[in-house]
Amino acid sequence: MILFQLSHAAEPIQVDDGYTVSKRFEKYRKLDTTISLPKLSFTEGQLVEFDLRYAQVGQRELHLDLFHAVPNKPSKGLIIFIHGGGWRAGNKSHFYPLANLLAQQGYNVALPEYRLSIAALYPAAVDDIEQATQWLLNHSSELGISTSPLIIGGGSSGGHLATLIGFKNNKQAHLLTDKPIPLYNAVINLDGLLDVTSELALKFENRKGNDSALAKWLGGRYETIPDLWHQVSPVNYINEDAPELLIISSGQARFTAGKDKTKRLFNENGRTITIIEHENIIHTFWLFEPYLTNLAADIAEFLMDVSKIEQE
Template sequence: MKTVLRCAALIGLLLACPLMARTVDDSYTIASRFERYRSLYPGIAWPAVAPVPGETMLFDRAYKTLPDRALHLDIFRPAPDHARHQGLVLVHGGAWRSGSKAHFYVLADRLAQRGYTVFLPEYRLSPEAPFPAGLIDVNDAMVWVKSHAAEFGLSPGRIALGGASSGGQMASLVAYSQAAGLFRSKPDDDRRANALIDIDGVLDFTTPQALQFENASGAASSAAKWLGGAYEQVPARWKEASAATYVGPTSPPTLIISSGNAHFTAGKDQVIATLQASHIPVRWYAFEKAPHDVWLFEPWLPTVVDQIDNFLKNLPE
């Protein structure tokens, strides 16, 4: 009887103090994208993570503690004798509302085999917290990586930032707005990246091309749910969330990779022109006919890896 009473008391305590729950949108998965594309792109293949000897992976290292939970990142490390001593933080996509750091495992694996140390952070998505929470998380991930760089055989000055789709948009915004002091947890946060890699991420929400897609369903669009309203309702916030607003003489060298679907990199012409005028290295690569998620599938993934590798290894010291 005492055991039953103790159990009943424990259950009552748990019911009285429920664990914090958060809304998770799992609508964006590799499996769902593969099914969508398999009849449209003959030859598409789902690649595997295939580590080589000496390559290591570290999972769920906490980089930030929130009031109700911690945020983690995964780390893919190259074999010691193959390390380039260049780090890369990659922000996953998923329309600001979905997705997972695990979606970058294959890309991180391939880049680690090229000698890069790759960090994959989770961050708060729009069902949990709207703009700018996720951007502050990306800031904090960069600050954590730079402060722990020596632990991974890296220099704080050789950490790049990148991402794909909405993650590319966020990475670009965080990288370019460093000088403006936006999206920081602390005034002295140093998140400066020595390069930016934007894979199919919108660079200017306010262009007609971007608005045609990102604002097509008004307040019901993924961008509007993240930003707190349609463009017509909060135009200043859509501009604030546009990386092209902040690009300038202190912006990092930039690689922009396009799937060939031009609206995903809307604003790139302005960005490229501004970087070129400041004599900042910038490279643009576009596939001719590819799905949006070129970083997920063969035969496009190797080209993405090659483009990133060729860009990073030729950065000025």
């Protein structure tokens, strides 16, 4: 962990640099010699906007990066991707390669930063991502982007956050009238937990007790604050209004704990779920080739089949 002074911040912001692409690459290439770091190639007229401020919390500014759909393709809507890092680390730049490929497919792709557990506990991250979404919807005209269909996705802890927000918003939208709540047409979950209270999830979280990533984000282990753990389990928000769901799994069951229950509840509620399960590949497969290019193709194919393309 390092502590540094951001140029746009009035006070230091703690950053955990334990999860970086380079560290993952060094770790995983010993296990998978086929992986390589992706290279971004831009098409003529492609537009990317970096560090757009979407909110200020106290003295902390929050920013997002926006990959515009390439100009020679009809816009296919907006995807918001949430980076992973155990709710504690990571950076929005981790999704640059995937965002670039999807922008070239015709999607606008936004990558927000959010307050991590080292800076603020739950629900800060959820609040930030929801605020980023609303900012994009409010400023879509001046940004020149289409926001329908509206899709949210992420990898690992970012996949959990995206699924939690997508499911929760769609379930609660009809219950709350005091503020606008975005309805998501689809969720993309890349190796993200679906039920953090399942036996499988707790098996791994309890190994570190209060030092587990979830315990540090929520402020305590499951045995001390079970209600809060249930509150952040996406599976508890599935109903007939759930967005269509794409799960892409590395094949390591621990990272999609709750997948079978989610599938059952989706089927019971008549919702569409698509599951692509690899055979035990590296966890953060979205960061590296040869998985990245195939992943972008799988996402684009799924989104072509998303039936609900307008917000209700």
